[in-house]
Amino acid sequence: MAPREQKGGGGDPEADIEAPLISSGSSFLFQDAACEEDGEGDEEAEQRRNRRRLLNGSLRQSNVTSQVALVGTDVCRIESLDYELIENDVFKQDWRARDRAHILRYFALKWALCFLVGALTAAAAFVANLGVENVAGAKFVVTSNLMLARRFESAFTVFLVSNFVLTMFATVLTVYVSPAAAGSGIPEVKAYLNGVDAPNIFSLKTLVVKVVGCIAAVSASLHVGKAGPLVHTGACIASILGQGGSHKYHMTCKWLRYFKNDRDRRDLVTCGSGAGIAGAFRAPVAGVLFALETVSSRWRSALLWRAFFTTAMVAVVLRALIDICKTGRCGLFGKGGLIMFDVTSGYINYHVVDLPPVITLGVLGGVLGSLYNFFLDRVLRFYNLINEKGQTYKLLLAATVTICTSCCLFGLPWLATCKPCPTGGEEACPSIGRSGNFKKFQCAMNEYNDLASLFFNTNDDTIRNLYSAGTDHEFHLSSIILFFMASYFLGIFSYGLALPSGLFVPLILTGAAYGRLVGMLIGSQSTLDHGLFAVLGSAALLGGSMRMTVSVCVVILELTNNLLMLPLVMLVLIISKTVADAFNANVYDLLVNLKGFPFLEGHAEPYMRQLSVSDVVTGPLQTFNGLEKVGRIVDVLKTTGHNGFPVVDEPPFSDIPLLYGLVLRAHLLVLLRKKDFISSCTASALDASKHFSPDDFAKRGSGKHDRIEDIELTADEMEMFVDLHPFTNTSPYTVVETMSLAKALILFREVGLRHLLVLPKSSKRAPVVGILTRHDFMPEHVLGLHPYLIKSRWKKVRFGKSAFTNFF
């Protein structure tokens, strides 16, 4: 029985993350914030090649898939998170040393953090709304006044230039300051909660760019929403608070050491993402459900309660802030933005005769929603090809889209015929100022342009117009058709730009137009109001694209403040989701896939039942002795990218080789930096762990690493030894090599592991034969090793993956 003998198929390099991308030079290892270094010759070219491969799918076949992903608009190296409790001696001593006061402080901090996350997210949501209402409001006031004076060319110029400047501002900020802030951020948050970390997704820079960029992008009348960016904002706030401020800007708090691990950070980020939706829609219950249904991969019932507390704080703080604004101190922020769309109140009655149009609405909504996903996917792939050419191209793309959008918004209303103002309405007609249903636009006095009241408005106001009850005759059929078509495609073409942009509001808006359209076309038999049709249309399109059921349902209810619609909304959602699931996956899964995140699904693929874990572990395994030579550790760390190494006690320290546990790269680096070495290879009498405080081993913020290259060691030190025992996790999770891959995946995902040790079946072999990481469970990796499975019907049986994902 040779000590480090590795028979059979075992032995896996924990090569999931920082292993070299394509080049094998070790100098390429551990470069943080890889995606920021745009503009350095070789690397940029390398990145570009990776990105192209990623997008063309060729990277998916090679073994590096799970090491890079599109974060925002740039390809970055990503890293696995570790939700396992590292039970080594240092941890246990720390645990034993925690007395009642420590524990109470931990709890108090936990709740204080939740409160802060809620309050700050509410503040961010408020700032975003205030900004949009004021910037966009000022723009509309100026253009409307010019229109009233019939100076149409000047109005168009002002509209176009202000939109252009705002869009460019958002894009430049995103491209040059924080590319990770592009897009909605929900796919990144979802990947983070699944266990994939990327540099800078939760940095202070990203937070600022996200909020400011979002205000600029939405004010620029682009067809993008605030909800997605606010989810990312909430998650950012949570993560930054959890690590006690930003390390980079030396704003940290020493108190928070108990939160410096991936488990506590995950909980906070989950609460933060819920707070984002709660802030975006003033819908606290929907926020909790959104976090639960859409972004999180694991859920504990204790978390429900904390997420609820967080979103309740959002609601309370938002209400207080809005109360302050009621005195008129918030500029143009008045009845827009955050004010709920409680416009369809009053008793709603519905009958069997209403069912056919509602069911049709659901079915078509499902089709339109899945088409939306399909088009979005195509457009994003195309945009990525442009974006990867360089920063200038990103700016050009954004410029093109904003100019087209402005032309659409200003040009299309001219197609509408003017309608005479209704008599006896409460509202001023034509409306003066920025809000109101009756935009005058080019019409004569006492007439209004119905299309302008849709196009020439902030998205929130347009939704309110469409949702409003008793307005069945305010809109022409042709206007609604035109608006629906324009809104559908503007939404698709606006999402992929290099600026913060959400999908929620465009979908709600397009859905509202779609609902009114259906109501106009086939709702004549029905007793339902067209405003109600608009609400149901939003539900149908959200259900068809995002496939969230419970949270969308509650969002709609909280937005419209009418619970009597519940059965209808549920019906529409169920129909549209079911129809859409037959075609493709939900939009967030598509985005996560497109971005190349190694997402661990909750269920195992059928072919995984055919394989045992020994079929997928590959490569030579690096293990350390309980007492290891410093030189060897340095050597191994420099030549491999692995993050965990089994520690094996070998003769003469034990009779036979015995698995002692697993030691992490991060912990080894701490040991090497402290240089607490022993001179001879004998069991040390001293407890080495006493020289370390648990703070030394605390996990730093997202994407921050020590690097082996930064540690200088003399030749003498390289010959010394280090006792790894006190720093080794003695309770790693293990599977036997004959375990089926499907069941190992369940263990890996449910417990939230980064490393899963593979033990030999026969006791004659080395005590550990490999390590499974996230990478080893990726379908690309598994099917790459066993290509025959691609052809077997175990793969093909997965027709309509999305449908099956949900059915299982």
Place this chain on the structure above:
Amino acid sequence: MAPREQKGGGGDPEADIEAPLISSGSSFLFQDAACEEDGEGDEEAEQRRNRRRLLNGSLRQSNVTSQVALVGTDVCRIESLDYELIENDVFKQDWRARDRAHILRYFALKWALCFLVGALTAAAAFVANLGVENVAGAKFVVTSNLMLARRFESAFTVFLVSNFVLTMFATVLTVYVSPAAAGSGIPEVKAYLNGVDAPNIFSLKTLVVKVVGCIAAVSASLHVGKAGPLVHTGACIASILGQGGSHKYHMTCKWLRYFKNDRDRRDLVTCGSGAGIAGAFRAPVAGVLFALETVSSRWRSALLWRAFFTTAMVAVVLRALIDICKTGRCGLFGKGGLIMFDVTSGYINYHVVDLPPVITLGVLGGVLGSLYNFFLDRVLRFYNLINEKGQTYKLLLAATVTICTSCCLFGLPWLATCKPCPTGGEEACPSIGRSGNFKKFQCAMNEYNDLASLFFNTNDDTIRNLYSAGTDHEFHLSSIILFFMASYFLGIFSYGLALPSGLFVPLILTGAAYGRLVGMLIGSQSTLDHGLFAVLGSAALLGGSMRMTVSVCVVILELTNNLLMLPLVMLVLIISKTVADAFNANVYDLLVNLKGFPFLEGHAEPYMRQLSVSDVVTGPLQTFNGLEKVGRIVDVLKTTGHNGFPVVDEPPFSDIPLLYGLVLRAHLLVLLRKKDFISSCTASALDASKHFSPDDFAKRGSGKHDRIEDIELTADEMEMFVDLHPFTNTSPYTVVETMSLAKALILFREVGLRHLLVLPKSSKRAPVVGILTRHDFMPEHVLGLHPYLIKSRWKKVRFGKSAFTNFF
């Protein structure tokens, strides 16, 4: 290396379940439906002793804790469920044989079952409401008419006798037909979803008794609710449908074989319990959240979508049924029962000045709620001492409580002074018939008795009265105080009777009175309506007793149909839950504990980090050879109660002993019954699994077992061999014996295991050293083995367990 050598601390009997209770006779094993056999000399005495021990806590110290529990009112043997996929050859062949049509049928069935669960639960909820409204309605009409005629004695007699008869009917039904139907059933459902099965909790008999008994109990004016029993009803319906009907009554469906396992059944039962709440309150979203927050121990996002579908079906079917009733074909069922309490509609405004009374309401609600739990716990312990004396005592107890209740309800209104009818009200005053706010009772014409409108009504109508807005002056302070006190204690004393009874409605009712009381006492500065205070009071008491946040919040919103109250309701809930958590655990945890279910908590106790799994595995381990003699299998099955046995390949079949997998008792019994033996101890050339269909191994319904005693084998057969390989699960989950107990618990619970194999650290020993089961993780067991931990501060640090459960 001797084959079955068991060194060290390993080796655990999987003694969790069917092992003898106290007697060690093997004849005592595997008696199904043990709790039904009331009235047989020895066993009854044994049961009584067990129960006493269970209740006095002495059983908790001994090793049999996790084998018996109070189900309904009787002590029953319980059993672990197994959510692991048993990957043996039979399963794999079955899996391989499933083609597209099979998979589609499986999906179609899954959704069809959800639809049926929803529709049938809605029907059950409707029947329950219809029954209560008609039975209780008839009773109130008769008594009210007698009161109008001033024949007070006759009215009292009718009231008392009808209540008595109804209560006795419910109790006799429960005691003699299905004792498992007693109580709310939520603790049983919660335990089931945590992995503890009990005989008869989901039988057809229980279902019928639950619905009928619930109608009788609620109609008897007992202070019990319909919601809890409906949750149990929904779970029953789901379980019965999932096993394809009732085996006992030969109503089964062959189609459902894919659902005959604990995983699919768990999903269905989860949906069913959500449907129960959805049906009870016509609150579909709250139903989903209740299932998620309160009853389920594990949750997958796919389940959210199915639960949502189920509760949506409940809402749709209920609406259709109520529409049918609108034509007046449902007797007295009119505006009562299921009709939502949408009485506080209209715009609600609140200001800073409202905060002090609302916060006080929350704090006091928390205190009252935890006191409620405390009293309930004491009263239940006392009741259990009475109940265990025999069936007659159960009847006597119920009789006593119903007589006292009737006297209270009829007697207390006499203390109130008559109030003159308000002028200009829309409602008739005094109200004639059964509903309405203005009961005349003993008063003169044009006067009403405010206390009678609370006491002398169905619970649902009383809640509506208390919630109604604009009624600030309808009630005397003294009436509300009296009603609150009576309601609080009647609720506590009514729950433990041997009949179906829920806790929800009494808490809502008491809370409503409490809220009005607070509003009257300190709400004078506030602008809030007393009806709104009543709603908030319900939230406060529910939050204080049940500690559910999100689901209670949504229940309240869906009941009152007013989303504008959301921030206030959230605030009250958060305060009351936080306050109450400082005192004791939530009411369901208390009940689960009191009933003695071996509930696996989601978090590990601190002292578990100090122990490794080898510290808790006990007793000799029984393993089988890959080719085992029939006689030995029979012998082991007869002498032990274990449910899983490791299969080890030993020389000469392999070089050294190798762990092959785990075989289940249930599967061994199938093998023995089929008698597919081989004559010699050589590897069989034939694939034995071909003689079996997967149906043979399907798990039967709750609490149904084969028994080893029923299998007759000849002496020749006993000398033959059986090849266990095709029937052995080759992918059991394993841990190394040095694994910390806390981390093993996380694996055990997250993956939903019944057996967890313990592997040796050193390869010199036997390939498996023990099995961990649910029993081994129970604090009683662990602390029994290591009593010094009780005194260590690892135990003590758990002050206020409930608080910590939630904080972690």
